[in-house]
Amino acid sequence: ERRVPWILGTHLHPAVGPLERAPTDSRVLLIEAHDFARRKRYHHHKLTIVFAGMRQFRDTLRERGYEVEYIKAETFADGLATYFDRYPDDELVQMRSPSHRSAETFESLVEDAGGALDVVQNELFVGTRKAFDEWSNATDKDPFRHETFYRWMRQQTGVLMTDDGEPVGGEWNYDSENQDFPPESWDSPPVLEPEHDELTQQTSEWIAAEFDTWGSTTDLVWPVTRAQAKRKLDHFVANRLPSFGPYQDAMRSDDWAMAHALLGSSINLGLLHPWEAVTAIEQAYHERDEIPLNSAEGVVRQLIGWREFMRHVYRHEMPQLATANQLDAGTDLPAFYWTGNTNMSCLRQTIGAVRDRGYAHHIQRLMVLANFATLWGVQPAQLNEWFHATYVDAYHWVTTPNVVEMGQYGDGVFASKPYVSSANYIDKMSDYCSDCRYDKTKDTGNRACPFNALYWDFLDRNEDKLRSNHRMGLMYSHVDSKQESGAMTEIKDRVETLRQKQRHGEL
Ligand code: FAD
Ligand code: SF4
Incomplete structure (x- = not known):
């Protein structure tokens, strides 16, 4: 045998x-x-x-x-x-x-x-199921808080740790230094696109003929071999890593990649082991002065923190996570997620990028696509299916916790509040609003940005579930004043108009 x-x-x-x-x-x-x-x-x-x-x-x-x-x-x-x-x-x-x-x-x-x-055992993760389960049973902390898990992973792996067992630089997490918007003069670093051979080309053509697919059928920018994926990792570490840190959360028109790693599809296919990426980044940080700590720690946090965390959340929370919907959101996903046909510049541009390459970066996923869907009241499972179909790095184990929980606050297992915002956040972190048909400063009126009225309506609609959340206290004081002044009634009218516009494909 x-x-x-x-x-x-x-x-x-x-x-x-x-x-x-x-x-x-x-x-x-x-x-x-x-x-x-x-x-x-x-x-x-x-x-x-x-x-x-x-x-x-x-x-x-x-x-x-x-x-x-x-x-x-x-x-x-x-x-x-x-x-x-x-x-x-x-x-x-x-x-x-x-x-x-x-x-x-x-x-x-x-x-x-x-x-x-x-x-x-699946050896394509950094940690194991057994180690997580033993630690989570033994710890007196909440294992489903990302920061707790991440610090444990740093200690276990020794990545970016000093010999005394302290985090390099003195802090565990430099998230607050990942939120700058680049100056106009900044050019994002070059993207390495693999050259595809005859076999890949033929496979691509066969797929276009055989299956009913979505998005571009040409200009594939993603690796399909380990050699291509390794070159992409080396290129990222050599050219893109230094500016990853400061601009991790920023979004610019006509700049689909910013300084992101673009490694998710390769790692999720197994072309690259996440540990190969982590060690290359750590080594480069120690050897090259131009790599700031907020860049090195920023990527390490994604790879040994978030990615591994999502895997454990998924396996502990399934099957209920797939259909979790604690806010009882029951609206259908708007058709423009498939067509890109909307006047909202942030959504139109992001969806266009997904059509072109099966990719948008983290903040576009979270604060544009998922944010809008949450405000709109889209059923989380529908958005999850959309991500699963449209992204090159999407598999249910990774989309479900990212979309249903992080993006839509479906379950509450690790998210302590919904990631929702009005136009304010998008305007701060992007240049989309400057060429948008809508006015980012207005809540109501014909040209008012839909995110604004939807944001206040979302808080009002979900008051029973969210007001007692201490992290939402400040927002509810604004809701109170809008209710008292009568502004909330106008906001609700505006939302009704937005829903009608959407039905007519005019949003
Ligand atoms: P970078 O931002 O440069 O990060 C480096 C690497 O860290 C990634 O390649 C990835 O391997 C890992 N990573 C970072 N964040 C996460 C995370 N939250 N979960 C898991 N791994 C992470 N990631 C997927 O791999 N597949 C998905 O289908 C997916 N869907 C998402 C949907 C939503 C709504 C949100 C908010 C996030 C989603 N993510 C998903 C997580 C993250 O956005 C992507 O991993 C990342 O954008 C991939 O691009 P990159 O390689 O340029 O990553
Ligand atoms: Fe998006 Fe509103 Fe800004 Fe337009 S104004 S880009 S819809 S946030």
């Missing part, structure tokens, strides 16, 4: 898990299952990086001497049936996918095909 590594499309790393431990001439299974791609309109680039990534990985493994069984099938069940027809005595071994109940699902599929499957 042979133990054969079964490599999923999001585990495309040659040096982790069962693959790393298998002899280099051993048999390896990849199943390219197509049915999921027919279930919804995914961004073309998202499907391309998964399928081309798998095909490239197949070829790399073959070059290294592995005997790769690459099965194209409609479903995993079909692929497994084909496999066990050929090799009835094999046992498959697979790294656990972070998706909810994935191990059980794959185990029963393999069993139905008459085979055996061993699901083992």
Whole structure:
């Protein structure tokens, strides 16, 4: 009986898990299952990086001497049936996918095909499930507070820690130094775009012909091989990292990438291990004076803090997190999320960027797309599905906590208040408002920015659930004065008008 590594499309790393431990001439299974791609309109680039990534990985493994069984099938069940027809005595071994109940699902599929499957630890994260569970059971702090988790991860890994066990620089978190808006003279650093070969090009064309996709079908800017992803990491650390820190939260028109890492899609596919990124960043920080601490710590916080935190939140809060909706938001996602057809400049530009590349950066996701949806009262699961379909780095384990909880305050497991704002925040952190049809300073009236009336209406509508939250106290004192002066009535009228406009595609 042979133990054969079964490599999923999001585990495309040659040096982790069962693959790393298998002899280099051993048999390896990849199943390219197509049915999921027919279930919804995914961004073309998202499907391309998964399928081309798998095909490239197949070829790399073959070059290294592995005997790769690459099965194209409609479903995993079909692929497994084909496999066990050929090799009835094999046992498959697979790294656990972070998706909810994935191990059980794959185990029963393999069993139905008459085979055996061993699901083992996923080594594409920095930490393990076991370490988190032991710590979270033992700690007297709330393990589902990000800052608590992050400090524990820093201590465990020693990243950006002094020999005395203190955080480098004296503070754990330089978030307050991640919120500048760049001067007009600032040019964002160059973006490295990989050159794609014939195989990727053919895969891209096949996807466009085979599936009903969304977004651009050309100009793929994302890596599909490990070599491309490693170059992208090196390029980020060499050129983009210094300005990541100060401008992490800023948004500019015609500047889709700012100084972000652009590594999420590669890390989530397994082309890069997050630890490779963390060590490269830490080393560069120690070696190069031009990298400020707010840059190095800022990315490390995302990688060993937020990314790992989301994985644990997801596995502890599922399945209820997927449908969590503590604010009882029941409105449908406006059609303009798909068409980009809106007069609101911030949303139009952000959605346009997502159509072009399957990407927008964190603050565009949080404070434009999710903020608007929360204010509008969109059902969280609908926004989650939209993100899942449209982003190159989107998988349910990472979208669900980011969208349902962080973006829409669906559950309350770790968010202590909703991330909502009026035009004020968007104007402070972007240049969108200056060429918008709407007036950022007005709450009511024909040209008033929709975010403003919606913001006050949101607070008023959710008063029962939010007023007692001490972090919202100041905002409710403004709500009180708007209620007393009668301004709230005009605001409510304005919201009704906005909803009508939206129904007519005129928002
Ligand atoms: P940078 O901002 O440069 O950050 C560096 C890396 O840190 C990222 O590549 C990523 O691996 C990691 N990271 C940063 N923040 C997070 C986070 N909150 N959760 C998990 N990892 C993080 N991230 C996804 O990977 N997939 C998603 O589908 C996704 N959907 C999101 C939806 C919403 C509403 C919000 C608010 C955030 C979402 N995020 C998601 C988190 C984050 O916005 C992206 O990881 C990041 O924008 C990816 O771009 P980048 O590589 O340029 O990252
Ligand atoms: Fe967005 Fe309002 Fe600013 Fe227009 S004015 S860009 S809608 S925040």
